[in-house]
Amino acid sequence: MAPLLFFAVFLFGTALDGAVGQEDGFLSIDCGMDPNYGSYKNPDDGIVYEPDGQYVDGGENHMVAPEHQSGTFRPYSTVRSFPSGVRNCYALPTVAGAKYLVRVRSAYGNYDGKNSSSTIQFDLYLGVNYWATVKDPWNEFHEALFVAWASWVPVCLLNTGRGTPFASSVVLRRLSSELYPVINAKQSMRMISRKNVGSDISTLSYPYDRYDRHWWGQIAPDPTCKNLSTASTIKNNSMFSVPSPVMQTAVEAANKSSLRIKWENSAPIEYKVFMHFADFQNSQLRQFNVSFNELGSYQVSPPYLDNGVLSNSQWYKAPGGVYTITLEPTAESKLPPMLNAYEIYALISHDDPMTFPRDCKYSLYIYFRISV
Structure with missing residues (x-):
């Protein structure tokens, strides 16, 4: 069967000039960060990170091991681990019907002193839908693109019996409605x-x-x-x-x-x-x-x-x-x-x-x- 062709005509703009300053629709969460420190701006790109306390219930705050703190990107110097409960979720604020990118990074850094990164495995869920399996999370991240179905979206870490789930950062980026036509409310x-x-x-x-x-x-x-x-x-x-x-x-x-x-x-x-x-x-x-x-x-x-x-x-x-x-x-x-x-x-x-x-x-x- 000969392929059918679909051509789309758009107005286009020039490339970005790389100016530093955070875009609207950015949420960057530093997991495990001491809430007493408040938010901070990354000087390299102007992105603002904030503590995770208001987005998640439960879990424990940890610093990575001292030998892994020097030269580490600040959001990856702390983690929130979830030793209790099977499913622990971050509730991320969204606009129903809008498109988003969400990224979860888990940077182990021997935060628990057990040097057990190679044995850790847990699942990520986007709402009730399986997203990915985190394996050997020394410095691993997973990214998903979706259409929000409500005013908040749960991003969940699921304990599968192979080590304690944890996260170093969770970021949410609102996308243009034109971007990636393939994603929709059900896909x-x-x-x-x-x-x-x-x-x-x-x-x-x-x-x-x-x-x-x-x-x-x-x-x-x-x-x-x-x-x-x-x-x-x-x-x-x-x-x-x-x-x-x-x-x-x-x-x-x-x-x-x-x-x-x-x-x-x-x-x-x-x-x-x-x-x-x-x-x-x-x-x-x-x-x-x-x-x-x-x-x-x-x-x-x-x-x-x-x-x-x-x-x-x-x-x-x-x-x-x-x-x-x-x-x-x-x-x-x-x-x-x-x-x-x-x-x-x-x-x-x-x-x-x-x-x-x-x-x-x-x-x-x-x-x-x-x-x-």
């Missing part, structure tokens, strides 16, 4: 990977990303590949708002070879992938086919200094647990495939799942592109 998703391809910057986040998403640098995975960059501003796609500094780097395949993204997971998880493209030149044809396992292929010519996004339109689970995305040049292409950034998410199943009409046929891919 949330958790972040698996978010890569800033071709960049040697370890992590890029706020203020360059106004929603404080974290983009991890990934230089060319093979010495035969080539890292590309430009100083030109990349136009913004309001459905994804990838920061211009992320889109200003890319990886290009060697000669006319292919690029691949591959991962394995035999668990019954359904994935959604967003690939971001912007070419830095418009003098030669760059054209390639993108395929995702057996879902077929879609032909892409990255727009010049503009943000094009390619995604599988349905949540996908590979029968064998092996996932391969291949970017293969066409015979007509003068330049090899390139990729600027990509995001991988897993579906958070809801107790009241989204249902779709049985007689509706879905495209293999949706390609979002700005038109001028």
